[in-house]
Amino acid sequence: xxxxxxxxxxxxxxxxxxxxxxxxxxxxxxxxxxxxxxxxxxxxxxxxxxxxxxxxxxxxxxxxxxxxxxxxxxxxxxxxxxxxxxx
Amino acid sequence: xxxxxxxxxxxxxxxxxxxxxxxxxxxxxxxxxxxxxxxxxxxxxxxxxxxxxxxxxxxxxxxxxxxxxxxxxxxxxxxxxxxxxxxxxxxxxxxxxxxxxxxxxxxxxxxxxxxxxxxxxxxxxxxxxxxxxxxxxxxxxxxxxxxxxxxxxxxxxxxxxxxxxxxxxxxxxxxxxxxxxxxxxxxxxxxxxxxxxxxxxxxxxxxxxxxxxxxxxxxxxxxxxxxxxxxxxxxxxxxxxxxxxxxxxxxxxxxxxxxxxxxxxxxxxxxxxxxxxxxxxxxxxxxxxxxxxxxxxxxxxxxxxxxxxxxxxxxxxxxxxxxxxxxxxxxxxxxxxxxxxxxxxxxxxxxxxxxxxxxxxxxxxxxxxxxxxxxxxxxxxxxxxxxxxxxxxxxxxxxxxxxxxxxxxxxxxxxxxxxxxxxxxxxxx
Numbered sequence: 001x002x003x004x005x006x007x008x009x010x011x012x013x014x015x016x017x018x019x020x021x022x023x024x025x026x027x028x029x030x031x032x033x034x035x036x037x038x039x040x041x042x043x044x045x046x047x048x049x050x051x052x053x054x055x056x057x058x059x060x061x062x063x064x065x066x067x068x069x070x071x072x073x074x075x076x077x078x079x080x081x082x083x084x085x086x087x
Numbered sequence: 088x089x090x091x092x093x094x095x096x097x098x099x100x101x102x103x104x105x106x107x108x109x110x111x112x113x114x115x116x117x118x119x120x121x122x123x124x125x126x127x128x129x130x131x132x133x134x135x136x137x138x139x140x141x142x143x144x145x146x147x148x149x150x151x152x153x154x155x156x157x158x159x160x161x162x163x164x165x166x167x168x169x170x171x172x173x174x175x176x177x178x179x180x181x182x183x184x185x186x187x188x189x190x191x192x193x194x195x196x197x198x199x200x201x202x203x204x205x206x207x208x209x210x211x212x213x214x215x216x217x218x219x220x221x222x223x224x225x226x227x228x229x230x231x232x233x234x235x236x237x238x239x240x241x242x243x244x245x246x247x248x249x250x251x252x253x254x255x256x257x258x259x260x261x262x263x264x265x266x267x268x269x270x271x272x273x274x275x276x277x278x279x280x281x282x283x284x285x286x287x288x289x290x291x292x293x294x295x296x297x298x299x300x301x302x303x304x305x306x307x308x309x310x311x312x313x314x315x316x317x318x319x320x321x322x323x324x325x326x327x328x329x330x331x332x333x334x335x336x337x338x339x340x341x342x343x344x345x346x347x348x349x350x351x352x353x354x355x356x357x358x359x360x361x362x363x364x365x366x367x368x369x370x371x372x373x374x375x376x377x378x379x380x381x382x383x384x385x386x387x388x389x390x391x392x393x394x395x396x397x398x399x400x401x402x403x404x405x406x407x408x409x410x411x412x413x414x415x416x417x418x419x420x421x422x423x424x425x426x427x428x429x430x431x432x433x434x435x436x437x438x439x440x441x442x443x444x445x446x447x448x449x450x451x452x453x454x455x456x457x458x459x460x461x462x463x464x465x466x467x468x469x470x471x472x473x474x475x476x477x478x479x480x481x482x483x484x485x486x487x488x489x490x491x492x493x494x495x496x497x498x499x500x501x502x503x504x505x506x507x508x509x510x511x512x513x514x515x516x
Binding site for chain 1: 169170173174229231232233234235236239
């Protein structure tokens with residue numbers, strides 16, 4: 001995926017994460033880290049994904065993220081759907 | 088002459104906590120009670136309504152600041168709370184602070200009790216209507232993006248989970264609804280659990296009323312909301328038992344009491360504010376909003392009987408007193424029936440709602456706290472705006488506080504749908 005897309009998605013994800021968990025900073029949001037590692041519980045994670053979806057104007061089932069192991073995986077999944085939406 | 092033996096099954100109140108428009112902690116609330124200064128304003132939160140909304144609003148409340156200001160809250164618990172607090176509705180934030188203050192006040196921070204012997208009762212209902220209302224416009228545009236957190240946040244039980252996790256409570260937990268009598272009903276339920284030996288400690292939290300525009304419009308359309316004649320003088324609008332009363336003025340407060348058996352309190356050397364001598368609730372068999380004289384008389388008499396008291400044993404009544412004409416008249420008449428004329432002249436009456444507004448779900452708990460503070464600081468708070476009483480047989484506290492030694496108090500709360508409640512409290516020494 002283009003690094004432009006990746007950076008954009010990551011920034012939307014970071015904004016959403018900080019909205020849900022105000023103790024976080026953008027520096028915390030790294031590809032190798034998982035939301036769980038950052039202290040997100042299951043509801044937090046679902047909220048963060050939902051907010052990011054809304055920011056990216058994507059509509060997709062939450063189930064798509066079930067296998068995501070870290071933030072990098074989440075960004076990749078969003079990116080796949082951005083490309084589908086763009087077509 | 089009252090002389091009931093204090094036994095192990097005596098039920099006490101060992102902790103108090105409050106976050107209110109009338110004071111964001113117990114000390115501030117006590118000062119407000121003494122001064123009689125009410126914080127009723129014209130609300131700016133309901134621009135869509137065509138009439139002025141007067142409310143004793145919780146203003147300038149910041150969760151982080153309030154958390155820091157709870158004296159005696161251990162740093163590690165404070166840090167856990169900060170790390171796990173989320174975008175909670177106001178009702179949750181205010182409730183959590185009130186519960187924490189009561190928990191610390193009761194010295195339960197360092198308890199070594201069995202976690203399953205501590206219960207929680209959330210006294211209040213329909214706490215999330217405004218929260219839902221505020222999400223509705225976005226939902227109608229894009230329903231798919233509704234936060235999943237709504238699935239937990241929309242329920243009144245949300246507070247049960249949050250408080251029990253933070254305070255490590257593993258006994259029974261429920262919500263109790265009783266309209267404007269919810270606060271008293273929560274205390275009554277806790278009292279029963281303790282008497283039955285189900286728990287040794289019970290946290291009873293009255294929830295803050297965050298009304299949506301729909302509830303306010305409906306109350307207005309029903310003709311029970313005040314603030315018409317005094318729209319431009321909000322602090323004069325709440326006038327329980329005054330001839331110019333015209334409807335209730337909503338107030339915002341979350342208030343918490345810790346109920347405990349005397350045996351448990353003594354074992355951990357906790358301070359008892361008061362004993363609950365009796366706690367009664369009875370229905371009128373009426374689906375409407377109007378109070379019934381017979382029901383109010385009956386519940387007060389039953390409370391006296393259950394406590395093993397005569398009317399002459401009561402030395403103070405904290406009325407329900409909402410500033411609605413029918414409510415005030417019915418309650419005054421009921422009190423005059425329960426207490427003979429010569430007794431009546433010796434029992435001071437006041438209406439805490441003249442200071443706090445009608446805190447709806449938490450009113451019973453707010454007013455219980457008001458009773459205990461008055462008992463221990465030896466004063467009676469004023470009846471604000473009581474200029475021309477509707478009933479001259481009663482002995483009303485005046486417009487300034489009075490010095491007094493109160494030892495046995497009655498606490499009335501009545502709610503729509505024919506709900507009556509009465510609790511009798513005795514000061515602990």
